[in-house]
Amino acid sequence: MSQKSLIGKTVLVVEDDPKIRQLLNIYLTKEGYEVTEAVDGLEAKEKIEALDPCILILDLMLPKISGEELSRWVREDLKSMMPIIMLTAKVSEKDRIQGFKLGADDYVVKPFSPAELMVRIEAVLRRTASRCGKLSFTGFTIKPAKGEAWINGKQLELTHFEFKLLHTFMQHPNQVLSREQILMSIYEKNEKSVSDRTIDVHIKHLREKIKEKTPKDYIQTVRGMGYKFVAL
Structure with missing residues (x-):
């Protein structure tokens, strides 16, 4: 399984058994997923609304709100x-x-093989790839269809091109991108005459907006080569 292909794959594990939650967290993290947990159906509802995970691993026998009720709520009320x-x-x-x-x-029956569950998760995500309308990585979350972006839960107010820049960087973590590669990614065909200086200005503004929310420097300049989005 490619780590790169899992970028943005946030898994919500809803399970009241702490041993099973811990086991799943270990396996999922090892495979490159971002994992969050809920111990009951009520907490799960809150996290689904707040985080919009890409996949839900759901125990059916839960306190407060059952797995069946939660699943019905996701499909019928959220229309998700x-x-x-x-x-x-x-x-x-x-x-x-x-x-x-x-x-x-x-539908996976307990007791289960964690390794087999990882394969099933991968298969479900392949079949349902078009359903995940967001990208989450290293504290950032963006929704490409809505043009929305957050860092550590704080919304970033970005211009159209700043958003496209962030989207491009998040799709290529820890990779050096030349100005030409960035330009090809964020500009339309009739805008390809823009200068490297324009790219630099957009990146400068994006950095400033990110630093208003966090002291970490996620976008680094690689002298003579371009820029790199660093997964800290």
Whole structure:
């Protein structure tokens, strides 16, 4: 599995068993996913609304709000097509059919193999790639379709080109990008006559706006080569 292909893949694990949460966190982090957790259905609702994860690993037997209710809320109230993998001790054919009717993309019975679950997650994400409308990495979250960006939960007020710059950098973490590569990525064909100086100005303004929210320097200048978005 390519680490690069997982950039932005935020997994919400909703499970009341701390041992299972810890096990999944270890495996998912090792595979390159960004992991957040919820211990009950109510906390899960809050995190889904706040974080908009790319996939939900959902135990069905949860305190406060059941996994079934949560799944129904995601599909019917939120109208979200967020991929859902149900993780449960319910083993009957009737339970599995009900899970799929509630909108599950996969159904995994406990006890399970963590390695097999990783493969299932990858397969579900491949099938549902178009559903994940955001990119999250190293504290940043952006929604390309909406043109919205945040750093550590604080919204960044970016111009159109600043947003496209950030999007380009987040798609190529720890890679040196030349000004020509950046230009090709963010400008339309009829705008290719812009100068390197214009790119530098946009990057300067983007850096300033990021530094208003955090002291870390995420965009570094590589002398004679271009710029690099550093995953700190």
